[in-house]
Amino acid sequence: MDGFALSDHAHAGDAAAATAIDRVVINSHTATFGSKLKIGLASGVPLSQARTIVRHITDSTDAGSVNNGVLTVRAHDSVVSTISQGAGRAHQGAAEGRGSLTKMAGGATPAIFDTPPPVGSTGYHNIHCDVDKLFSDSDGSFGVQRKCGSGKAPWRYTFSPGLASICRDPVTERGLDWWVNAHRKPRQAPHIVPCVYVFHGTFTVGKGDYLWYTDRYLFQVQVDQETGDAELDIHGGLRFIGPAG
Amino acid sequence: MLTWDATSLRVRVVEPILAVMLTPEEARSTRVEIRPGDEEGWLILRLTVGPADEFVSYLYQPPSMTGWSQREIGQKLADELHDFIAESAFGWGQTRDADELLQSFEA
Numbered sequence: 001m002d003g004f005a006l007s008d009h010a011h012a013g014d015a016a017a018a019t020a021i022d023r024v025v026i027n028s029h030t031a032t033f034g035s036k037l038k039i040g041l042a043s044g045v046p047l048s049q050a051r052t053i054v055r056h057i058t059d060s061t062d063a064g065s066v067n068n069g070v071l072t073v074r075a076h077d078s079v080v081s082t083i084s085q086g087a088g089r090a091h092q093g094a095a096e097g098r099g100s101l102t103k104m105a106g107g108a109t110p111a112i113f114d115t116p117p118p119v120g121s122t123g124y125h126n127i128h129c130d131v132d133k134l135f136s137d138s139d140g141s142f143g144v145q146r147k148c149g150s151g152k153a154p155w156r157y158t159f160s161p162g163l164a165s166i167c168r169d170p171v172t173e174r175g176l177d178w179w180v181n182a183h184r185k186p187r188q189a190p191h192i193v194p195c196v197y198v199f200h201g202t203f204t205v206g207k208g209d210y211l212w213y214t215d216r217y218l219f220q221v222q223v224d225q226e227t228g229d230a231e232l233d234i235h236g237g238l239r240f241i242g243p244a245g
Numbered sequence: 246m247l248t249w250d251a252t253s254l255r256v257r258v259v260e261p262i263l264a265v266m267l268t269p270e271e272a273r274s275t276r277v278e279i280r281p282g283d284e285e286g287w288l289i290l291r292l293t294v295g296p297a298d299e300f301v302s303y304l305y306q307p308p309s310m311t312g313w314s315q316r317e318i319g320q321k322l323a324d325e326l327h328d329f330i331a332e333s334a335f336g337w338g339q340t341r342d343a344d345e346l347l348q349s350f351e352a
Contacts, residue, residue, distance in 0.1 A: 175303060183309075186309045189300075189303070
């Protein structure tokens with residue numbers, strides 16, 4: 001990404017440049033959609049190499065901050081776009097199960113973003129029926145739609161090309177947690193799938209419902225010879241507008 | 246208040262649904278495990294079908310599923326199995342459901 005304008009010495013200074021980085025954190029958020037990507041590096045790497053990892057994912061010009069071996073960078077704000085008029089169906093990708101899904105499902109992994117914003121607040125994006133909305137940031141894109149008159153809203157999530165380019169199969173998805181009008185709903189199914197998988201599921205909602213969701217993805221990344229363990233958390237808020245089923 | 250444990254879920258929900266959504270040959274190659282989850286009272290279902298296909302479901306999740314009927318729990322499981330089978334090696338691209346069976350479940 002040629003637009004990346006940072007050097008090792010911008011913001012961080014000589015001392016930080018000499019620091020071994022053992023974790024990279026990339027944050028992206030708006031009021032209604034966001035993600036947090038944490039990459040742990042088993043052996044600390046120079047700051048310049050940590051920024052090479054960042055450049056694969058985002059062309060943000062945020063120099064970030066270095067603290068105790070952690071490089072934290074703010075990615076560009078997410079964008080919301082309208083894909084099409086009319087309710088189509090979420091595309092489904094191929095699945096290949098490997099790894100330890102059971103371990104993920106049974107492990108005590110503390111969640112973040114698991115407190116929905118107050119119902120009626122600005123933390124929820126209006127989703128009009130028959131309109132396919134896509135929320136995108138440097139880590140990936142979350143799409144959702146609801147056919148007018150329906151009580152079902154299919155969702156999908158895909159990794160961004162940049163993140164997919166350094167992701168190593170498989171990805172373990174914990175399963176999506178969601179709340180409707182601040183009431184928690186049953187967690188959706190977990191998956192072990194390739195990096196290019198289209199994660200997907202269905203919300204059951206009614207007109208005017210406020211819905212909050214979070215999901216977590218675990219996988220490995222590789223940039224050049226460097227490998228790391230990645231943990232991606234996504235979250236967002238939706239409010240469903242229009243005739244319900 | 247309707248309560249569920251691993252045995253009642255296995256006998257009244259899981260096994261009947263597997264019997265209609267899997268072929269007899271697939272069912273014979275399936276291992277079924279229900280065990281506690283990471284949150285209090287949760288029960289996790291793990292299926293291994295044949296040599297390669299693994300399915301995991303958060304089968305029962307109080308408090309968000311407290312009081313759920315046999316049909317409600319079965320519908321959730323059948324929906325998840327529907328996706329799993331369509332993406333599995335043994336049932337790739339197939340659309341299978343348990344709608345008829347679910348109508349006989351207690352609502």
